[in-house]
Amino acid sequence: MPGRPATSAADPRDLPGIFARLRPQLDALDRFLRAQVGRFEPEISGMAAYCLDTSGKRLRPTLVFISGWQGDGVVNDDLVRTAGVIEMVHLATLVHDDIMDRAEIRRNRRTAAREYGPDAAVLLGDALFSQALHIASQFPTTEVCRLVSESTRKVCSGEIMQTMRRHATDITLAEYERMIDLKTAELFRVSCLLGTRLAGHAPDFVAAAADYGRHLGIAYQIYDDLVDFLGEERRIGKTLGTDLAGGKLTLPLMLLLEKLPPAERGALVAALRDGVPLAHTASAGRMRELGIATGVVAAIDREIAAATAALAPYGTLAPVPLMRQLCDVLQAQVGALQQPA
Amino acid sequence: MPGRPATSAADPRDLPGIFARLRPQLDALDRFLRAQVGRFEPEISGMAAYCLDTSGKRLRPTLVFISGWQGDGVVNDDLVRTAGVIEMVHLATLVHDDIMDRAEIRRNRRTAAREYGPDAAVLLGDALFSQALHIASQFPTTEVCRLVSESTRKVCSGEIMQTMRRHATDITLAEYERMIDLKTAELFRVSCLLGTRLAGHAPDFVAAAADYGRHLGIAYQIYDDLVDFLGEERRIGKTLGTDLAGGKLTLPLMLLLEKLPPAERGALVAALRDGVPLAHTASAGRMRELGIATGVVAAIDREIAAATAALAPYGTLAPVPLMRQLCDVLQAQVGALQQPA
Numbered sequence: 001m002p003g004r005p006a007t008s009a010a011d012p013r014d015l016p017g018i019f020a021r022l023r024p025q026l027d028a029l030d031r032f033l034r035a036q037v038g039r040f041e042p043e044i045s046g047m048a049a050y051c052l053d054t055s056g057k058r059l060r061p062t063l064v065f066i067s068g069w070q071g072d073g074v075v076n077d078d079l080v081r082t083a084g085v086i087e088m089v090h091l092a093t094l095v096h097d098d099i100m101d102r103a104e105i106r107r108n109r110r111t112a113a114r115e116y117g118p119d120a121a122v123l124l125g126d127a128l129f130s131q132a133l134h135i136a137s138q139f140p141t142t143e144v145c146r147l148v149s150e151s152t153r154k155v156c157s158g159e160i161m162q163t164m165r166r167h168a169t170d171i172t173l174a175e176y177e178r179m180i181d182l183k184t185a186e187l188f189r190v191s192c193l194l195g196t197r198l199a200g201h202a203p204d205f206v207a208a209a210a211d212y213g214r215h216l217g218i219a220y221q222i223y224d225d226l227v228d229f230l231g232e233e234r235r236i237g238k239t240l241g242t243d244l245a246g247g248k249l250t251l252p253l254m255l256l257l258e259k260l261p262p263a264e265r266g267a268l269v270a271a272l273r274d275g276v277p278l279a280h281t282a283s284a285g286r287m288r289e290l291g292i293a294t295g296v297v298a299a300i301d302r303e304i305a306a307a308t309a310a311l312a313p314y315g316t317l318a319p320v321p322l323m324r325q326l327c328d329v330l331q332a333q334v335g336a337l338q339q340p341a
Numbered sequence: 342m343p344g345r346p347a348t349s350a351a352d353p354r355d356l357p358g359i360f361a362r363l364r365p366q367l368d369a370l371d372r373f374l375r376a377q378v379g380r381f382e383p384e385i386s387g388m389a390a391y392c393l394d395t396s397g398k399r400l401r402p403t404l405v406f407i408s409g410w411q412g413d414g415v416v417n418d419d420l421v422r423t424a425g426v427i428e429m430v431h432l433a434t435l436v437h438d439d440i441m442d443r444a445e446i447r448r449n450r451r452t453a454a455r456e457y458g459p460d461a462a463v464l465l466g467d468a469l470f471s472q473a474l475h476i477a478s479q480f481p482t483t484e485v486c487r488l489v490s491e492s493t494r495k496v497c498s499g500e501i502m503q504t505m506r507r508h509a510t511d512i513t514l515a516e517y518e519r520m521i522d523l524k525t526a527e528l529f530r531v532s533c534l535l536g537t538r539l540a541g542h543a544p545d546f547v548a549a550a551a552d553y554g555r556h557l558g559i560a561y562q563i564y565d566d567l568v569d570f571l572g573e574e575r576r577i578g579k580t581l582g583t584d585l586a587g588g589k590l591t592l593p594l595m596l597l598l599e600k601l602p603p604a605e606r607g608a609l610v611a612a613l614r615d616g617v618p619l620a621h622t623a624s625a626g627r628m629r630e631l632g633i634a635t636g637v638v639a640a641i642d643r644e645i646a647a648a649t650a651a652l653a654p655y656g657t658l659a660p661v662p663l664m665r666q667l668c669d670v671l672q673a674q675v676g677a678l679q680q681p682a
Contacts, residue, residue, distance in 0.1 A: 041498035041523065096467065100460040116505070119441040122463055123501045126437065126470065130494035133474045137487035145486045146478035153471035157382035160464045164457070182382065 018062075018325055021072055025065040025083075026058055028075045032084045039131060047116060047124055048131075051091055055107045059220070060086045060191045066322040067195030067209045078198045082144055085136045086191055089152050092128035093159070095121055100163065101246060144194060151190040158182025167247035169257070169269045176251060180221040181214070188217030196319065205317060211310040212323060216330070219303035223334055225250035226296050229284050230337050244283075247272055252287060252296050259290045293338055300334055359403075359666055362413055366406040366424075367399055369416045373425045380472060388457060388465055389472075392432055396448045400561070401427045401532045407663040408536030408550045419539045423485060426477045427532055430493050433469035434500070436462055441504065442587060485535060492531040499523025508588035510598070510610045517592060521562040522555070529558030537660065546658060552651040553664060557671070560644035564675055566591035567637045570625050571678050585624075588613055593628060593637050600631045634679055641675055 019026075033052045040048040061083035068079045097103070098111035099118045105111065113121040129152065136145040161179050165171055192213030196206045228243045229252055243250050249257075249272060257265055264286070271278045287293055304327050311320050360367075374393045381389040402424035409420045438444070439452035440459045446452065454462040470493065477486040502520050506512055533554030537547045569584045570593055584591050590598075590613060598606055605627070612619045628634055645668050652661050 041495065043519075044498045044501050047501070093467075096463050099463060120501055120504045122437050122440060122466075123497045123504060125463075126434075126466070127494050127497035127501065129467065129470055130490050130497060134487065134490035134494060137478075137483040137490055139483065142478040142480065142483050142486060145483060146475065149471050149475035149478055153468050153475060154382065156464045156468035156471060157385045160385050160388070160461055160468065163461045163464060178384075 018066075018322065018329065021322070022062060022065055024073050024075050025080065026061065028080045029058065029061050029083050029087070032080050033087065036084065036088070036131065036135070039134075040127065044124070044127060047112070047120070048127065050115065051095055051112055051124060051128060052088070053107075053109075055109075056087070056091070058083075058087065060090055060187055062326070063188055063191035063213055063216075064195040066326060067192040067213070067319050068199035069319040069322050070199055071318065076199065078139070079195060081135060081138070082194045082198060083191075085132050085144065085148055086187060086194075088128055088132035088135070089148060089155075090187060092125045092132065093155060095125035095128065097159070099125075101242070143197070147190050147194060151186045154182045154186040155184075158184070158186070162248065165249075167273050167275070168249060169272050171249045171254065173251075173254065176249070176254065177218070180218055184221040184224075185214045185217030188220065189214040192323075199319070201317070205314050208310045208314060209319070209323070212307045215303045215307035215310065216327065219300045219307065219330060222251050222296060222300050222303065223330065223337075226252050226293065226300075226334075226337060228252075229287060230293060244271060245275060245277065247275055251299060252292055255292045255295045256283070256287060256290065259292065260286070297334055297338060301331075304331055359407075359663065359670065362663070363403060363406055365414050365416050366421065367402065369421045370399065370402050370424050370428070373421050374428065377425065377429070377472065377476070380475075381468065385465070385468060388453070388461070389468065391456065392436055392453055392465060392469060393429070394448075394450075396450075397428070397432070399424075399428065401431055401528055403667070404529055404532035404554055404557075405536040407667060408533040408554070408660050409540035410660040410663050411540055412659065417540065419480070420536060422476060422479070423535045423539060424532075426473050426485065426489055427528060427535075429469055429473035429476070430489060430496075431528060433466045433473065434496060436466035436469065438500070440466075442583070484538070488531050488535060492527045495523045495527040496525075499525070499527070503589065506590075508614050508616070509590060510613050512590045512595065514592075514595065517590070517595065518559070521559055525562040525565075526555045526558030529561065530555040533664075540660070542658070546655050549651045549655060550660070550664070553648045556644045556648035556651065557668065560641045560648065560671060563592050563637060563641050563644065564671065564678075567593050567634065567641075567675075567678060569593075570628060571634060585612060586616060586618065588616055592640060593633055596633045596636045597624070597628060597631065600633065601627070638675055638679060642672075645672055 034049075037045050037049040037052060064079055064083040064086060068076060070076060094106065095112045098106060099113045099121050102113075103111050104114045111121075112124055116124065133145060133149055133152075136148050139145070158179050158181070161175075162183060165175070165179075189210050190213070193206060193210040196209040201209070225243060228250065244253065253268070253272070257268060260268060267278065268283075270276055308324060308327055311323055314320050375390075378386050378390040378393060405420055405424040405427060409417060411417060435447065436453045439447060440454045440462050443454075444452050445455045452462075453465055457465065474486060474490055474493075477489050480486070499520050499522070502516075503524060506516070506520075530551050531554070534547060534551040537550040542550070566584060569591065585594060594609070594613070598609060601609060608619065609624075611617055649665060649668055652664055655661050
């Protein structure tokens, strides 16, 4: 999800309800990540510190903490370490994403690629990956290492698929779902799986939480793809979103392509294939006229419903109210996005 | 060690003595790596297979096998898996190195960056790293994962240092030693450490083997840096080596800079700083006239002597004769390099 402004997504820090309750855990995570800086070789620790900055949304750590929820103010070191591992993997993928997207700015500061050059950024992402797995290997068993390394491979596979299919105009819905399942939902899934596991829950709830995380991750990525059109427009009214510019065929674009009359469809296909810019407002307007946003939101709603359904038998467990609340937060953000500017 | 022809280095397959004895282990490694292809997501397994090709020198696996040597024909599955992990980490670093060096050819075929584009190659290297650590996490304990992830971070740190100091003309000997210790000697060290550990050796021999591996790795990297000048020249007589072209100040260049008269030194400094080509034969000739090769070889000899010394108290242990033989192989290759073409 490169290049998004922090306000475009469900940031727990913008949401006093959940955030107030997660503050002790997220503060512990920030301390943990800051302490990790000293574990890198002195020659590169300044660069590592730059990448481990604390301004991110911390969505995956939030999932670890709420799925392993043990009560207000309870800070479980295993959960903090796992959240740190998963966040560091995520930050490593962002460092590499920014090289590929030629992104210069993320979260109001220069990307690592811009700050240190793309070559150093490739290696810096590698160093972050390695250190994340090194922290994972400090648990008594190999479980965290095994699960996180596998999820990392899947995230990379999803991103490779997306990269190899850039500028393609014939991506199927099944292919899109597979890509976002791997590149985004997988880390959401493993965050919930490990959160519940490390909090000592029974295997059936662990599996349900993993399922919840996966569906929430798919919903989040579809939402994020929609923000790329409707979110930006409301804020700045600039040219059509970064996905179209990067030749990425996402669900909003797929639905738009289906419904556009042939002449307009041709222009959009050319824009996707050749990276030709299209007027954003026009396309966002067309999206509303043709009911595309409604179709995209219906897909998000289905995933949120599946996430919620996975939790249904476990309403009495401590994490479940917070897990449901996070679904509500995402749903509220999706609703806000649908209001015309 | 990007971009070197296979014949430029101590390839055990070129050396019937050691290779004949290691064949069962290296064949098992090839089978293991081929089987790993199926563990990647189907959408990327073809790309993974491309990177896991079997034409490499397999130096690090050779170190795992000889330091864990248990007799001719004895194939220890733990050693095969560890060799596979370390080789896969090494192959991932090569995939990323080739992006940075804009290398198009490695081992007589296109690099992954050339074949799939640099963006996919970044992600493919990441997927290889992840899968390597995933295999490491399949041991009963976290030890392999912990040691390999830490070594990988160190390799990346060494490469970051080198990247940030490209085109610098004021690198000290201490800095050069630190860089090659991290980027090359670290994986040699951990190969020997894990080989002896998994073969059940006592901690004192494990530590000695690690020390041996580290010194051998430093010796190998200095040798490889010398090959960049003297090796290429004898084969093709093309322009000065890739290190100078890439702005990498290696030991041969450092010693040359020290001994050149001021006018020639200025030309070399400019070549390093600006990537201006210099006639290779002239510089290689100057290296011989000024006794540079002799100075570089003395540094290699010191490291080989230190590697051998580390083994001195353990002459009766099964791995030691092979470990010493590998030192002899490197020394013979260094000797061959010194002969004028």
